[in-house]
Structures are given as C-alpha cells and as structure tokens.
Amino acid sequence: MLRKRPDVLDLMVPLRRYARSLTRDAAQADDLVHDTLVRALERQGTLRPGTNLRTWLMTVLHNAFIDDQRRRKVEARYADALGQMTEEATPPAQEGHVRLAQVREAFGRLPAEQREALHLVTIEGLAYQEAADVLGIPIGTLMSRLGRARAALRNIESGGTARQPAAEEPPARPGPRLRVVDGGANPARAS
Numbered sequence: 080m081l082r083k084r085p086d087v088l089d090l091m092v093p094l095r096r097y098a099r100s101l102t103r104d105a106a107q108a109d110d111l112v113h114d115t116l117v118r119a120l121e122r123q124g125t126l127r128p129g130t131n132l133r134t135w136l137m138t139v140l141h142n143a144f145i146d147d148q149r150r151r152k153v154e155a156r157y158a159d160a161l162g163q164m165t166e167e168a169t170p171p172a173q174e175g176h177v178r179l180a181q182v183r184e185a186f187g188r189l190p191a192e193q194r195e196a197l198h199l200v201t202i203e204g205l206a207y208q209e210a211a212d213v214l215g216i217p218i219g220t221l222m223s224r225l226g227r228a229r230a231a232l233r234n235i236e237s238g239g240t241a242r243q244p245a246a247e248e249p250p251a252r253p254g255p256r257l258r259v260v261d262g263g264a265n266p267a268r269a270s
Contacts, residue, residue, distance in 0.1 A: 090132065094115060098111040119139050
C-alpha cells in the first residue's frame with residue numbers, strides 16, 4: 080500500500096498546536112501559522128523532493144517564531160533607547176532665550192529704585208538689611224520697594240503693563256495741623 084504524502088491542510092492542526100505552545104497565546108499562534116504558510120509558499124522552491132513536509136513546515140514555523148522574538152527584542156531595545164533619549168533631551172534653547180528677554184524687558188520697565196532693590200536682593204543675594212545699607216534707606220522702605228517691584232512683575236506676567244515711573248514728585252505737603260483748645264473739647268485750626 081502506498082502512503083499518501085501529507086497535504087498542508089492536513090498539517091494545520093499540528094502547526095497550530097506547536098505555535099500555541101511557543102507563543103502561549105491563541106491569536107499570536109494563528110498569526111505565527113499564517114506567517115509560516117506565507118514563508119513556505121515563498122520558499123517552496125527550496126523544498127527538495129523527498130523532504131518530510133511536516134518537518135519542513137515545523138522548521139519554518141520555529142524559525143519564524145525565533146525571528147519574531149529577535150525582532151521584538153530589537154524593537155524593545157530601540158523603544159528603550161528612544162525613551163531614554165527623549166528623557167535626556169534638553170528643551171530647545173530658543174524658548175529659554177525668549178523667556179529671559181521677556182523677564183529682562185519687564186525688569187527694565189520697573190522704576191529705578193525698585194530695580195535697584197530687586198537686583199541687590201534677588202540677583203546679588205544680599206540680605207534685606209545689607210541691601211538697605213547699600214541703598215542708604217531704612218529696611219522698611221526697602222521692603223516696600225521690593226513688594227511693589229514684585230507686584231509690578233506679577234502684573235506684567237499676567238498681561239498687564241508696568242506703570243512707567245513719573246518724574247520725581249515732590250513729597251506731599253502735610254495737611255493743616257489741629258490745635259487742641261480748652262482741654263481737647265474744641266479743636267481749632269492752627270494758622
């Protein structure tokens with residue numbers, strides 16, 4: 080009795096079974112069998128007469144699985160390298176330069192006394208008392224100038240504009256003084 084040569088369709092069940100044992104996933108196993116059959120069709124010219132078709136297809140399937148595993152490892156390595164490059168990448172310098180120019184411009188719009196106070200404290204790192212001594216002003220005046228400077232910068236940052244310093248205004252004249260007459264019951268204006 081002559082033995083019938085196995086057909087590819089007769090080998091689908093063992094191919095799927097082997098693919099499932101390799102991949103441990105039914106969908107991946109079906110993909111692997113599909114890739115195996117495509118490769119087998121592409122390389123059918125290399126099949127020598129007398130070669131066991133089952134062994135040959137299992138070999139093609141095994142090699143397709145190994146190739147897929149290698150490809151996945153390479154892709155994972157590239158993905159890791161790309162992820163590290165992305166993490167290590169520095170932001171473009173243009174944004175920093177633009178931001179610095181904006182801050183410099185806003186700082187330049189501050190009145191001189193506020194710029195001086197802010198520069199000594201924030202850029203030079205002087206303590207409040209040291210900065211007040213350098214400027215020859217009381218510490219309370221320094222704190223007031225710093226507060227106004229910071230508020231002006233926040234205003235500029237939020238889209239407002241800094242108030243341009245007006246020409247030196249003379250100090251306000253004190254109002255009329257009150258004089259107490261008759262033990263404080265009748266205040267009268269002093270002349």
